[in-house]
Every structure is written in C-alpha cells, then in structure tokens.
Amino acid sequence: MPPAPSRKERRRFPSFLRPMTTTSIAVEESPRIRTLLALADDALILGHRISEWTGHAPTLEEELAFANIALDLIGQARALYQATGQNEDELAYLRDPHRFRNALIAELPNGDFAFTIVRLFLVSVASDQFWRSAVQNDDPDIAAIAAKAQKETAYHVRHAADWLVRLGDGTAESHRRAQNALDALWPYTGDIVDRDAWLQAVAPVLARATLTQPAEGWMQPSGRDGRHTEHLGHLLAEMQILPRTYPGATW
Amino acid sequence: MYSQALNTRDTSTDSSPEAIRFQARIDDEQRIEPNDWMPEAYRRTLIRQISQHAHSEIVGMLPEGNWITRAPSLRRKAALLAKVQDEGGHGLYLYSAAETLGVAREDLEDQLLSGRAKYSSIFNYPTLSWADIGTIGWLVDGAAIMNQIPLCRCSYGPYARAMIRVCREESFHQRQGYEIVLTLCRGTTEQKAMAQDALDRWWWPCLMMFGPPDTDSLHSDTSMRWKIKRFSNDGLRQKFVDATVPQGHFLGLTFPDPELRFDETEGHWQFGAIDWDEFRAVLSGNGPCNRERLEARRKAHDDGAWVREAALAHAAKQRKTA
Numbered sequence: 001m002p003p004a005p006s007r008k009e010r011r012r013f014p015s016f017l018r019p020m021t022t023t024s025i026a027v028e029e030s031p032r033i034r035t036l037l038a039l040a041d042d043a044l045i046l047g048h049r050i051s052e053w054t055g056h057a058p059t060l061e062e063e064l065a066f067a068n069i070a071l072d073l074i075g076q077a078r079a080l081y082q083a084t085g086q087n088e089d090e091l092a093y094l095r096d097p098h099r100f101r102n103a104l105i106a107e108l109p110n111g112d113f114a115f116t117i118v119r120l121f122l123v124s125v126a127s128d129q130f131w132r133s134a135v136q137n138d139d140p141d142i143a144a145i146a147a148k149a150q151k152e153t154a155y156h157v158r159h160a161a162d163w164l165v166r167l168g169d170g171t172a173e174s175h176r177r178a179q180n181a182l183d184a185l186w187p188y189t190g191d192i193v194d195r196d197a198w199l200q201a202v203a204p205v206l207a208r209a210t211l212t213q214p215a216e217g218w219m220q221p222s223g224r225d226g227r228h229t230e231h232l233g234h235l236l237a238e239m240q241i242l243p244r245t246y247p248g249a250t251w
Numbered sequence: 252m253y254s255q256a257l258n259t260r261d262t263s264t265d266s267s268p269e270a271i272r273f274q275a276r277i278d279d280e281q282r283i284e285p286n287d288w289m290p291e292a293y294r295r296t297l298i299r300q301i302s303q304h305a306h307s308e309i310v311g312m313l314p315e316g317n318w319i320t321r322a323p324s325l326r327r328k329a330a331l332l333a334k335v336q337d338e339g340g341h342g343l344y345l346y347s348a349a350e351t352l353g354v355a356r357e358d359l360e361d362q363l364l365s366g367r368a369k370y371s372s373i374f375n376y377p378t379l380s381w382a383d384i385g386t387i388g389w390l391v392d393g394a395a396i397m398n399q400i401p402l403c404r405c406s407y408g409p410y411a412r413a414m415i416r417v418c419r420e421e422s423f424h425q426r427q428g429y430e431i432v433l434t435l436c437r438g439t440t441e442q443k444a445m446a447q448d449a450l451d452r453w454w455w456p457c458l459m460m461f462g463p464p465d466t467d468s469l470h471s472d473t474s475m476r477w478k479i480k481r482f483s484n485d486g487l488r489q490k491f492v493d494a495t496v497p498q499g500h501f502l503g504l505t506f507p508d509p510e511l512r513f514d515e516t517e518g519h520w521q522f523g524a525i526d527w528d529e530f531r532a533v534l535s536g537n538g539p540c541n542r543e544r545l546e547a548r549r550k551a552h553d554d555g556a557w558v559r560e561a562a563l564a565h566a567a568k569q570r571k572t573a
Contacts, residue, residue, distance in 0.1 A: 044325075048320065051319050051320065051328075051332055052319075052320060054312060054316040054319055054332065054335055054336075055312040055313045055316040055335070055547065055551070056547070056550070056551040056554070057551065057555065058551070058554065058555025058556075058558035058559060059555060059558070059559060060309070060339060060342060060343050060346075061343070062558075063312070063336070063339040064336055064339050064340060064343070067332055067333070067335065067336035067339065068336070070332055071329060071332055071333060071336070074325060074328060074329050074332070075329060077325070078325050078326075078329070081325075088325050089324045089325055092325055093323075093324075112554070113554075113555065113558045165565070166561055166562050166565040166566075167558070167561050167565075169565050169568065170560070170561025170562065170564045170565040171557065171560050171561050171564045173557050173560075173561070174557055174558070174560070174561030174564075177557070238320050238321055239320060239321065241321055242321060242322075242323035242381055243323055243324075246439065246441060246442070248439075249323075249438055249439050249441075249442055250434060250438055251323035251324045251327055251381070251431075251434060251435075251438075
C-alpha cells in the first residue's frame with residue numbers, strides 16, 4: 001500500500017482526481033517464462049470457459065465430463081505457473097488482460113454445445129501433439145508436466161472427437177450447428193505451430209463427422225502478444241474480482 | 252448433498268405371508284435387494300425419497316456453481332469445481348439406485364422440471380458471497396451428513412451402499428468448507444464480516460433442513476418400521492446443533508439466535524423457535540430462488556434437447572450399419 005496522501009496533497013487533488021493505486025502485476029518475460037505463460041494461460045482460460053458449463057450441460061454425464069476436463073486444464077495451468085517460480089495466484093489474478101499470453105480461441109465465449117465441443121477438439125488435438133513431444137523436452141519442469149498432461153489431453157481429444165462425430169453425423173440441426181461452429185472457429189487456428197501434423201489429425205475426424213473442412217484462408221492474429229478479443233476482459237473481471245477487491249487478503 | 256427421510260402414512264394392513272416375511276427380514280437387519288418382494292408403499296416411498304435426494308444434488312450444483320468462476324485462488328477454484336462435480340456424481344448414482352426400483356431417470360427428471368417433485372429447500376437460498384461457499388460446506392453438508400450417516404444402514408441395499416460413498420465425500424466437503432470459513436475468520440476484518448454475514452443467513456435455513464418438528468408428524472411412522480429412517484427430525488436437529496455450535500464459537504462467530512444457550516443438566520445446546528412459516532413458504536415455491544433454480548434446470552434441459560437427439564440419431568445410424 002502506498003502512503004496515504006498528505007493534507008496538502010488532499011487539498012490540491014480532490015479524491016476523484018487522485019490516481020488510483022493498482023494491484024496489477026507485470027512479469028519479466030524471459031523466453032522460458034513466456035513459453036510457460038502461453039501454455040498456462042491457454043489451459044487456465046479454456047478451463048475457466050469449460051467450468052462455466054457446470055450445472056448447465058445437456059446431460060448429467062456431460063456435467064461430469066466437462067468438470068473433469070476443466071479440472072485437468074486448471075491443474076495443468078497451476079503446474080505451469082508454478083514452474084515459472086512465481087506465485088500462481090498472482091499470475092492468474094493480478095495480471096491485466098493485455099499481459100495474458102493465451103491464444104484467442106481459448107477465450108471466446110462458450111456459445112452452444114457444438115461450439116464448445118468443436119473448440120475443445122481443435123485445441124486439444126494441438127495440445128495433444130505438443131504434450132506428447134514435450135515429454136522429451138530439455139526443460140525438466142515441462143517434461144514432468146507433459147508426462148501427466150499427455151494422458152489427460154489424450155482423453156480430451158477422444159471425448160471431443162466422439163461428440164463431434166455424434167453431432168456432425170447426428171440430426172440435420174446438430175450437423176448445421178457443428179458446421180457453423182467449425183466455420184466460425186477455423187480462423188482462430190492460425191497460430192498452431194505444426195499445422196500439417198495438426199491438419200492430418202483433424203481431417204479424418206471431420207470426415208467421420210461428415211463435416212466440411214473450411215478452406216485455409218484468412219486467419220486471426222494469435223493473441224499471444226497480448227492483443228485479445230473483447231471477451232477476455234469480461235472473463236478476467238469476473239475471475240479476478242475477489243483478489244482485486246481485497247488486495248493482500250489470503251483465501 | 253442432502254436427503255431427508257419422509258414421514259409416511261402407516262399402511263401396515265398387509266398381513267400376507269410375503270409382507271410378514273418382508274418385515275421379519277427388516278427386523279433382522281437384512282438388506283432388501285431390487286428383485287426381492289416389497290410392499291408397493293415401500294417401493295413408492297423409496298423412489299420418492301431417493302429421487303428427491305438425487306434432485307437435491309443436481310439443484311444443489313447451482314448455488315455453488317455460482318462461485319466457480321469467481322473462486323479467489325486457483326486451489327479454491329479446483330476444489331470447488333471438484334466438489335460440485337461430486338454432487339453431480341451423487342445425483343447420478345442416486346438416480347441409478349432409484350432406477351433399481353423400476354423407474355426411469357427421464358421420468359424422475361420430468362417430475363423435477365414440471366415442479367411435481369421436491370428437492371431440499373436449502374438450495375432455494377442465494378449464494379451472495381464467497382463465505383457462502385465455506386458456510387454451505389460447513390453447515391449444509393454438515394447437516395446432510397447427520398441425515399445421511401443413518402441411511403448407510405437403510406434397509407434398501409442399493410440406497411444404503413450408495414450412501415456409504417456419498418457420506419465419505421460429504422465429510423470431505425464439510426471439512427473443506429469449515430477450512431474456508433476458518434481462513435476467512437483468521438483474515439481481514441472484511442473477510443470475517445463476510446463469514447459472519449453468511450452464518451447469519453444460513454443458520455436458520457440449515458436447522459429447517461431436518462424437516463418439521465416431531466410433534467407435527469401426525470401419522471405413525473412407517474419409515475421407521477421399515478428402517479428407511481432411524482432417527483426423528485428433532486433428534487437429528489439437536490445432534491447437529493450440539494456438534495456445530497462449538498465449531499462456530501471456535502471460529503469466533505456469533506450465532507443469530509439470542510436464545511442459544513448450553514443446558515448443563517441436559518448436556519445440549521438449546522436454541523430458539525424456528526420460523527416454520529418461512530420453511531412452509533420455501534417448500535411451497537416461495538423461497539428467494541425457487542423460480543430461478545427450476546428455470547435454470549429447465550433451460551439446461553431445453554437447450555440440451557438437440558444434443559440428446561443428435562446422440563440418439565447417431566447411435567441409431569451406427570446400429571443400422573453394424
């Protein structure tokens with residue numbers, strides 16, 4: 001906490017003109033920390049989105065599955081934040097939106113069940129490929145996290161792919177919704193690193209789901225530089241409200 | 252999270268050999284299993300009680316789910332999400348236990364959505380601050396455990412076995428909730444005020460969770476004879492108060508009851524009169540969140556209709572090609 005303003009300062013600046021103290025933190029981002037934050041923020045933000053389904057999913061079984069996936073992702077985020085050597089809660093709760101390094105696709109609102117499933121599928125296929133290779137990573141922290149994360153992510157891919165096929169090859173309505181979601185989300189997949197490998201894994205599932213793979217056209221920027229959609233600010237305003245409102249409190 | 256044994260009318264007029272054998276097995280503390288003969292009233296009572304319990308778990312996901320996106324640390328967020336997931340899991344195996352009695356889960360869900368089935372009145376109260384999450388764990392789950400431990404010995408086997416797992420998870424939730432409140436009470440002035448405010452709002456509704464006073468039970472209690480229910484409402488309520496008041500004092504909190512005092516001769520905490528008008532109002536649909544809770548369940552059900560249809564349509568296609 002900064003010192004309280006002196007009487008002289010109070011006379012010069014009425015309260016509404018005085019600068020507000022901030023609780024925000026900035027992080028020195030070495031290449032390693034930047035990598036960890038990108039991975040952690042992806043997991044946290046997508047995990048948060050999926051957790052929003054709690055109590056509102058289409059079946060009771062899906063409630064449990066979504067909670068599982070959200071828990072996996074939040075767990076991965078925690079391990080990755082901890083690997084930076086900094087406090088996990090400060091990183092999650094006290095950074096402003098432009099300091100988040102997640103890909104834009106993670107922060108988009110859930111939309112309908114088709115949108116949530118298509119996103120989970122597209123993101124999980126990329127994560128799955130990353131974690132499987134990261135088991136061999138030179139960074140022992142990342143390798144250790146990968147050992148656990150690759151098993152979790154393999155399940156996320158399977159779960160999302162199963163649903164994608166059911167929706168794509170279900171009723172006319174579910175097909176329409178799944179195709180709309182795929183078309184809307186495709187431009188947010190531009191920053192996937194090994195795109196060829198990713199396309200190879202995605203295409204057969206889309207075919208089984210009788211969905212049309214969108215053309216490789218214009219792509220949204222990645223978001224990893226901190227330029228986000230309008231949605232992230234709202235997500236963080238909700239997520240961060242308690243630590244921001246009561247700075248320094250322990251929960 | 253919660254079940255309440257029902258008071259049932261005495262229907263002990265059946266003197267058939269099956270009925271006599273059935274009661275003898277219960278008196279002998281044997282478990283009744285799905286394929287065993289049972290009186291229709293026993294079956295109906297259990298379906299009603301188990302499904303109400305399942306509905307309570309499902310509706311109970313909403314007030315706590317309200318804070319998942321605002322949990323104040325990542326550890327708390329994960330713990331709360333896991334807890335709410337446990338409740339969904341309880342709902343699932345309670346619906347499964349009810350299905351062993353010859354009902355379909357879909358029909359039970361319809362009863363909930365149409366407003367014909369009841370669920371615990373406690374979930375019609377709002378969660379207004381983070382302290383409510385701790386307080387629900389401490390008090391609501393604490394009250395639920397009091398009700399549910401005896402159900403682990405319920406005469407109906409599938410229900411009794413489901414309750415063993417449910418109780419194990421509930422006691423974990425209860426400790427977790429108490430730990431949240433403890434952290435708040437050791438925290439800043441604002442946090443402690445948050446904890447006190449939550450206790451002020453939840454205390455009386457939690458005492459109502461045990462159901463109406465024993466003096467209001469007009470019918471002789473068949474549920475007791477069938478060993479679905481083993482203790483009276485007032486007995487369980489007193490047990491809960493005796494266990495909980497010292498915990499609250501340890502936290503440095505004040506119970507919102509000026510008449511609360513320890514009776515040395517009885518060895519019990521005596522408490523003031525419960526506002527049963529409020530209880531009846533909430534039960535009949537006029538609690539603060541009754542409409543919202545049902546609306547949320549209906550919306551989830553309606554929004555999910557096309558998903559369930561798609562899954563069925565796809566499964567049918569698979570069967571055709573198989």
